[in-house]
Amino acid sequence: MPPSQQQNWQHFAEQLARLGQRRLVLVEGAPQWCRDWVVSQFKGLATDHGLWVGQAEDARQVGMPGMAAKQYKRWLGQELDVLVWDGWQGNPPDGLAALAGTLKAGGLLFWLMPPLAQWPEFEDPDYARMGLEAVSEHAFAARQARLLAQAPEVIRVNAGAAALPELSVPDESEAFQVGATTEQNELVEALVRFGQGRRRRPLVVTADRGRGKSAALGLAAAELLLAGREQVVVTAPAFENVRTLFRHAEIRLGDALAEQDEGRLVTGNGHRLCFWSVERLLEEQPSAEVVMVDEAAAIPAHRLRSLLLGWPRVAFASTVHGYEGTGRGFALRFREVLDRETPQWQEIKLNQPIRWAEGDPLETLVFRLFLLDAGAQPVAEALPADDVAIEPWQPSAASEAELAEAFGLLVNAHYRTTPSDLRQWLDDPAAY
Known part of the structure; x- marks a missing residue:
């Protein structure tokens, strides 16, 4: 790729940010060529929040944190500018679908893979984990290759030069701005009312990724502490899932914040927001006026029921079409538990994206690739057996x-x- 092209990535990312868009950059070639190419491009791309999924030594070359694909859950709930996914190291579908949702407007996902024509025969290192290494035809990879080949929004890079698409950038006054939506503000208000309200009326929040539910939980938790609640507990599959929640709570508490460390915020009058793992929370049963459960769809159903019955006010937040794919299952199955145990429960849905614009090309593509x-x-009506x-x-x-x-x-x-x-x-x- 010519040097002038190399320097265009930062400008391209800035244009995407103004449009509220994110893009997939599909890097097709031999393993080491793909890695070397991406490393070379980072000379023209400034990023403070990037992640390399693959080999640690490659991540070190560009000064980014690195991890194996199987560790992807550690990064859920965070925001990235750039994600490099080395598919030559394996492509667990859950992880790729999940981490795509961590990219904010202007974000670029570099996916390192063989040429599309070779995907049906590509021996993905992740196949062994699922017992698929002996399968003769990989229809899933063939379908993905076909969809990507048909997607004009995908930027394809191979051993030749790749041309960045021309973007129609709006005037500054019309540029996309990351900010609270009306839905998010209404959710914060609803969460505060719930946290100050009557017992045994749980609140269920559902949203696709990028809708601002974790931020809303953090803002509401802070408001509850400022309004007099002494302890609000947050739980999730991992603390990394709620970093965004705690960051927004910290900002909202401002000068009222007296102490803080990872997973713990304390106000001047001793009111606390604390993270507890699900296992520890259920085992030790600490007192709390409000419990917030984020990424609830990734928590087993029997534990959700124990959380529901263990505290007076419990809010459950779930990603509907997320990496775990269980959001709809969560809504369907857990609804039965809620109806039986706490029939006065409420539900709020967030639809409008907050980290990117409506119709974002990457979100549309990821939804299509992973259904x-x-x-x-x-079914309109039952049919006779004949x-x-x-x-x-x-x-x-x-x-x-x-x-x-x-x-x-x-x-x-x-x-x-x-x-x-x-x-x-x-x-x-x-x-x-």
Whole structure:
């Protein structure tokens, strides 16, 4: 790539930020060529918040934190400018779908892979984890390659030069601005009312990634401490999931904050916001007027029920179409528990994105690649048995519409359905 092109990445990212967009940069080639190319491009790309998923030595070359793909949950709830995903090291679908949601407007996802034509034969190192290494045809990878080849918004880089697309950038007055939406402000108000309100009326918050639910939880937690609540407890699968929550709570507390360390904020009058792991929280049962559960869909159902019954005011926040793919299962299955145990529970949904603009190309692409919004079509009426025909059907041979509808049935039927299940289903349908 010419040096002038090399220096254009920062300008391109700034243009994307003004549009409220993010993009996938698909780097196709031999493993070391892909890595060397990305390392060379970082000379023209300034980033304070980046992550390299792959080999630690590659991450060190560009001065970014690095990790293996299996550790992806550590970074959920954080915000990135750049994500480098070395697919030559393995492509667990849950992790890739998840971390794409951590990129904010102007963000770039560099995906290092073989040329698209080779994807059906590519021996992904992650196959062994799921017992797919002996499968002769990898329909999941073939489908992804086809969709990416058809996606004009994908920036494809190979051994030749890659041209960055021309963007129509709005005037400064019309540029995308990251800021609280009306929905988010209303959620903060609702969470404060809930936290000051009557017992046994849990609140359930559902949203896609990038809608600002974690920030809203943090702002509301701070407001509750300032209003007199003595202890608000936050729990999640890992503390990394709630860093955004604590950052916004810290900002809102401002001068009222007297002490702080990781997972703990204390005001001048001793009121506390604390993080507890789910296991420790259920084991030690600390007193708390309010408990907030973030990334609830990734927590087993029996533990959610214990959390629900263990404290007077419990709010559950869940990603609907997230990496774990269980948001809809959470809504369907946990709703039954809520109806039975606390019938006066409430639900709030966030729809408008806050970290990027509506119609963001990367969000649309990730949803398409992993069928994150797949849903079963409602059945109008039951048919007589004589009118029903049972025919052989293979997901790998289905149209996109059929595949989405069939996978939607699977999602609705199981509590924990993940993007990895889509790969397993396409590559080894006999397992289902």
